[in-house]
Amino acid sequence: xxxxxIREERSADDEILxxxxxxxxxxxxxxxxxxxxxxxxxxxLHVGHEETLLERVRHSTNRTELVLAPVELHRRNIQRRLRxxxxxxxxxxxxxxxxxxxxxxxDGQQSRDAIDRIDRLSMIKSLLEENNGLDAxxxxxxxxxxxxxxxxxxxxxxTGFHPERLETFHETAEKLPSPIDVDSTxxxxxxxxxxxxxxxxxxxxxxxVEFVRRATQNLxxxxxxxxxxxxxxxxxxxxxxxxxxxxxxxxxxxxxxxATQIPVHIHFRRGTGSYLSRRLPELLDVTEPGTVVxxx
Amino acid sequence: MTAEDRLSLSQPLxxxxxPIVEIEARTRRAEAxxxxxxxxxxxxxxxxxxxxxxxxxxxDNYEExxxxxxxxxxxxxxxxxxxxxxxTRPFALIESVCDVLxxxxxxxxxxxxxxxxxxxxxxxxxxxxxxxxxxxxxSMQALPDESRTLSEWHDEFEGNPxxxxxxxxxxxxxxxxxxxxxxxxTNVLTDVVETYEELGLPVTKENDSPSLIETERDARATxxxxxxxxxxxxxxxxxxxxxxLDRSWSSVAELSQLIATQRPGRRDHSNARAVDxxxxxxxxxxxxxxxxxxxxxxxxxxQQTESVVPPELQEAILRGDGSVxxxxxxxxxxxxxxxxxxxxxxxxxxxGLIVTRHTxxxxxxxxxxxxxxxxxxxxxxxxDERRQLMSEDRELPDSVRAMxxxxxxxxx
Numbered sequence: 001x002x003x004x005x006i007r008e009e010r011s012a013d014d015e016i017l018x019x020x021x022x023x024x025x026x027x028x029x030x031x032x033x034x035x036x037x038x039x040x041x042x043x044x045l046h047v048g049h050e051e052t053l054l055e056r057v058r059h060s061t062n063r064t065e066l067v068l069a070p071v072e073l074h075r076r077n078i079q080r081r082l083r084x085x086x087x088x089x090x091x092x093x094x095x096x097x098x099x100x101x102x103x104x105x106x107d108g109q110q111s112r113d114a115i116d117r118i119d120r121l122s123m124i125k126s127l128l129e130e131n132n133g134l135d136a137x138x139x140x141x142x143x144x145x146x147x148x149x150x151x152x153x154x155x156x157x158x159t160g161f162h163p164e165r166l167e168t169f170h171e172t173a174e175k176l177p178s179p180i181d182v183d184s185t186x187x188x189x190x191x192x193x194x195x196x197x198x199x200x201x202x203x204x205x206x207x208x209v210e211f212v213r214r215a216t217q218n219l220x221x222x223x224x225x226x227x228x229x230x231x232x233x234x235x236x237x238x239x240x241x242x243x244x245x246x247x248x249x250x251x252x253x254x255x256x257x258x259a260t261q262i263p264v265h266i267h268f269r270r271g272t273g274s275y276l277s278r279r280l281p282e283l284l285d286v287t288e289p290g291t292v293v294x295x296x
Numbered sequence: 297m298t299a300e301d302r303l304s305l306s307q308p309l310x311x312x313x314x315p316i317v318e319i320e321a322r323t324r325r326a327e328a329x330x331x332x333x334x335x336x337x338x339x340x341x342x343x344x345x346x347x348x349x350x351x352x353x354x355x356d357n358y359e360e361x362x363x364x365x366x367x368x369x370x371x372x373x374x375x376x377x378x379x380x381x382x383x384t385r386p387f388a389l390i391e392s393v394c395d396v397l398x399x400x401x402x403x404x405x406x407x408x409x410x411x412x413x414x415x416x417x418x419x420x421x422x423x424x425x426x427x428x429x430x431x432x433x434x435s436m437q438a439l440p441d442e443s444r445t446l447s448e449w450h451d452e453f454e455g456n457p458x459x460x461x462x463x464x465x466x467x468x469x470x471x472x473x474x475x476x477x478x479x480x481x482t483n484v485l486t487d488v489v490e491t492y493e494e495l496g497l498p499v500t501k502e503n504d505s506p507s508l509i510e511t512e513r514d515a516r517a518t519x520x521x522x523x524x525x526x527x528x529x530x531x532x533x534x535x536x537x538x539x540x541l542d543r544s545w546s547s548v549a550e551l552s553q554l555i556a557t558q559r560p561g562r563r564d565h566s567n568a569r570a571v572d573x574x575x576x577x578x579x580x581x582x583x584x585x586x587x588x589x590x591x592x593x594x595x596x597x598x599q600q601t602e603s604v605v606p607p608e609l610q611e612a613i614l615r616g617d618g619s620v621x622x623x624x625x626x627x628x629x630x631x632x633x634x635x636x637x638x639x640x641x642x643x644x645x646x647x648g649l650i651v652t653r654h655t656x657x658x659x660x661x662x663x664x665x666x667x668x669x670x671x672x673x674x675x676x677x678x679x680d681e682r683r684q685l686m687s688e689d690r691e692l693p694d695s696v697r698a699m700x701x702x703x704x705x706x707x708x
Contacts, residue, residue, distance in 0.1 A: 048639075048643070050581045053581075071577060071580070073577075073578040074578075074580050074581065077578070077579075077582050078581060080582065081581055081582070081583065118531065118554055119534070122535070122538075122540055125540075126538075150604050151604050154603070154604060154605055154626065158613060158624050158625075159623060159624070160624070164622065165624075168619050168620060168622055168623055169623060171619075172609070172612050172613065172620050173609060176606075176608050176609060176612065177608070180606045180608045180609065184605075184606055184608075187604065187605065187606075187609075241580045241581070243633045243637075244625070244627040244628065244632070244633070245624055246624055247623075247624040269636035269639060270309060270310070270635075270636065270639040270643075271632055271633075271634075271635025271636035271639045272635065273636075274301075274304040274307075275302070275304045275305045275627070275632070276625075278304070279621065279625060282621030282622055283621070285621070285622055286622050
């Protein structure tokens with residue numbers, strides 16, 4: 001296997017760009033160059049090459065890297081590799097995105113509880129019984145709470161309920177051939193209706209993902225000071241072992257890159273990494289990340 | 297975004313730097329046997345257990361056959377799998393207690409089930425409790441085969457000389473159980489599970505094999521059930537407030553079932569002498585000399601999950617043309633996740649990779665090789681070498697043995 005690491009010479013404004021892809025094909029070379037010019041400063045993408053994570057620990061100062069590892073067992077795998085390589089374990093601080101999100105909230109909001117999937121299912125069940133704007137008689141809208149929750153989570157993952165993305169989703173759905181256009185629009189509407197109703201019906205936070213979105217907004221509002229306050233020793237942030245990038249996670253990273261000077265590394269896996277890294281510049285092309293269509 | 301970018305989700309994965317041997321078996325069970333025969337033979341050749349990992353996409357189909365095959369070869373497996381807490385004894389115990397309390401007229405089987413699951417009174421000492429299974433059975437058979445109220449059962453226990461006297465203690469405890477208010481439910485069930493930890497768990501340990509696999513599972517389940525009882529208190533109180541559940545022990549049982557099946561915990565420590573058997577999502581970043589990737593079957597690995605979103609809409613979002621590019625694509629709509637996991641498996645192997653598959657389903661239908669194998673250059677083990685591997689004087693296939701030599705060459 002050929003490994004490629006391209007490091008741009010550091011330019012005057014101390015821009016760091018670093019992209020590693022697993023293979024070098026001729027056509028890929030120009031892609032890498034183009035991609036680099038499209039990526040924000042301070043954002044580094046890795047496809048495979050997980051060892052670079054260990055390398056960073058090897059060369060780290062006494063400050064820490066905040067590692068977002070959505071798969072719980074991956075944290076243990078990283079710790080095992082550190083142990084095998086006899087590297088210090090305290091240079092990495094592990095958390096999942098909702099944990100980080102919660103810590104980035106204003107003081108008064110940190111202790112708020114989120115409802116979980118079981119709670120949501122039971123609330124959706126009541127909504128269906130009341131027929132509260134949720135019309136299960138439409139053929140595309142399932143009558144089982146589990147399936148409605150699935151629609152909500154899919155639309156949440158694709159759009160983050162961000163106004164621009166919802167609009168784009170709607171336009172995309174409408175352009176599809178009939179009757180798929182209608183089905184797709186109904187799915188979108190059902191998801192937004194359910195999310196709105198859940199927000200209306202609970203005093204608590206509607207899901208863990210909501211912590212991430214609120215943290216994103218708060219980061220931008222505080223110009224990054226919420227991050228410095230919550231993680232004063234952090235010199236780097238990384239998102240590792242991912243096979244997909246939900247909108248809420250993209251937006252959190254987007255806000256970090258916009259509001260702070262902290263470098264961000266994303267470690268993709270090889271099966272999806274080339275694809276996701278090529279999609280990334282456009283995913284960052286939204287205004288006010290973390291915003292939702294609902295009134296708070 | 298170009299069409300080519302979209303295609304990168306289906307491009308062949310890079311071959312790993314290590315040799316790949318392929319073992320083909322007829323059935324899933326035979327496949328599991330050849331996996332464990334290979335593990336046992338690697339150990340015969342001095343490979344330490346920690347240098348071997350067995351990787352499966354989804355343990356649901358393979359846990360049982362791999363477990364049986366492990367036992368056959370005298371190996372101790374550790375399944376890095378979600379603990380199915382509902383299938384454990386401490387969970388069965390609290391569920392059976394709820395069932396008795398929920399019933400106005402329990403039949404003798406329902407009544408005695410908590411005793412079968414080692415119920416003991418909170419103040420009990422280990423010399424008397426739990427009641428041994430045989431005594432529970434003998435006493436139960438001496439009871440009338442009919443439904444009665446708890447106080448009627450209490451009188452029956454007292455008056456019937458064939459019933460072990462500890463049954464009276466049990467009936468008294470049942471009679472003293474409070475109405476199912478959230479606080480009271482938590483107290484009752486916490487007592488039950490803590491007493492189990494003190495008196496029931498040691499019984500598991502006594503009956504366990506030296507590897508203490510059952511004890512470990514039971515201990516973990518006890519911890520999980522304690523947490524569950526705490527969660528139960530809040531959820532039950534919320535449901536009562538909302539009016540979505542009625543105040544009853546059967547609601548408590550139902551809610552426990554729901555909480556328990558949501559997010560089971562994982563095993564959190566490994567046994568150094570045991571063979572690690574992991575799901576493919578968990579192998580990321582690991583570096584293990586010998587990796588056996590099991591179940592490379594078309595339709596099983598990779599497997600595409602059903603989605604509520606129409607395929608045409610999925611495709612438009614995946615392509616991400618123009619402004620659609622701001623929508624976050626779900627790689628779960630493709631085989632992306634499975635590709636990632638297979639690639640992680642390929643990279644994890646430091647010395648050699650062994651891929652296995654079977655060719656027939658239990659109903660005799662053909663099972664085809666996974667498309668993930670198409671672009672890999674594998675060395676298929678010939679039938680006579682496979683027979684040799686499975687025989688009494690098992691021998692590693694030549695191609696696997698070559699991996700061992702490779703290790704020697706590499707280290708020289």
